[in-house]
Amino acid sequence: MSEFKQVVKAGTGKVFSWIKRFFLVLSLLGLVIGGGYLWVCNWTYSSGTRAGTLIKISRKGVVFKTYEGQLNLGGFRENADDGISGNIWEFSVWEEEVYRELQNYEGRQVKLHYREKYKSMPWQGDSNYFIEKVEPVK
The missing domain is CATH 2.40.50.860 (OB fold (Dihydrolipoamide Acetyltransferase, E2P))
Structure with missing residues (x-):
């Protein structure tokens, strides 16, 4: 594999890893905020x-x-x-x-x-x- 393909492949893996992490954090934040909203509304x-x-x-x-x-x-x-x-x-x-x-x-x-x-x-x-x-x- 050429050096260019290796750099592109390594960069693509980092981008996908960052996107996965971003959406995981966003989903967890949404669950916490939604649960808190339901909890407060039930007071x-x-x-x-x-x-x-x-x-x-x-x-x-x-x-x-x-x-x-x-x-x-x-x-x-x-x-x-x-x-x-x-x-x-x-x-x-x-x-x-x-x-x-x-x-x-x-x-x-x-x-x-x-x-x-x-x-x-x-x-x-x-x-x-x-x-x-x-x-x-x-």
């Missing part, structure tokens, strides 16, 4: 209760089926776009057992215990509020 921002009339509870979604609901908190809310509208609070439910319990209370006064996350992922639900427990209001 509980706040928790509490809300009471009102349960308007709707349903299972919806095209790819990810989630449980979604609406609670009428009473009163009215002023919107810049619509003027005055009802004070509706939207929430998501993780557990099927809680979803089934909510179905029994549709149209009735309930007290919902919730946790608010920083951000919900598409497979978790549409809102950042997740219901943990339901109590009927007497």
